[in-house]
Amino acid sequence: MIARRQATDPQAMSRTDYALLGVLEHCPHEPGIRISKLAGALGHDLSTISRRVSHLEGYDLIERLPDPSDGRACTVRLTAAGRTTLHEERVARTGLLGTILADWPQADLAELDRLLTRLSDDLAADAEAWLPPSYQSSGRTAS
Numbered sequence: 001m002i003a004r005r006q007a008t009d010p011q012a013m014s015r016t017d018y019a020l021l022g023v024l025e026h027c028p029h030e031p032g033i034r035i036s037k038l039a040g041a042l043g044h045d046l047s048t049i050s051r052r053v054s055h056l057e058g059y060d061l062i063e064r065l066p067d068p069s070d071g072r073a074c075t076v077r078l079t080a081a082g083r084t085t086l087h088e089e090r091v092a093r094t095g096l097l098g099t100i101l102a103d104w105p106q107a108d109l110a111e112l113d114r115l116l117t118r119l120s121d122d123l124a125a126d127a128e129a130w131l132p133p134s135y136q137s138s139g140r141t142a143s
Contacts, residue, residue: 001096013089016044016052021086024062024078032065032075061085 006012013021023041027033033041039049053076056062061082067073078086101109 001093001100005093005096009092012092013085016042016048017056018086018089020049020052020056021061021078021082024076025083025086027077030075030077031068032063032077034067034073034075038076056082059085 002012002015002018006014019042020038023038024033035050035053036046038053039046042049053062053064057064057076059081060079062076063079064074064076067075101112104112
């Protein structure tokens with residue numbers, strides 16, 4: 001589906017950029033996160049994510065800030081333009097999925113929704129179990 005999206009729109013966001021912005025979307029009240037932590041969350045090496053951060057920063061989708069805990073380091077966070085761009089990409093991807101599912105019977109769509117909700121809930125519970133105690137049950141996410 002992502003390949004189809006990129007084939008129909010050469011300006012479509014890459015998988016890595018979409019995931020990167022998605023991770024940043026989940027820490028809006030934080031002073032940003034370090035690039036090394038972002039790389040770990042995405043399962044990519046630091047050099048790859050550093051390049052993507054520079055690229056996205058050039059389009060004003062993310063911004064760098066001084067790390068409040070260490071003035072020598074920086075953090076990154078989503079900008080308003082980044083939120084808008086991520087939302088637009090999500091709508092485009094959802095539209096493709098809607099086209100694919102357009103002929104599914106309503107009962108099948110309801111069952112898919114039920115199962116995906118169950119999967120999402122189980123994944124969230126599993127992630128919560130792996131978070132450090134300071135993040136558990138506080139509404140904060142591992143970003």
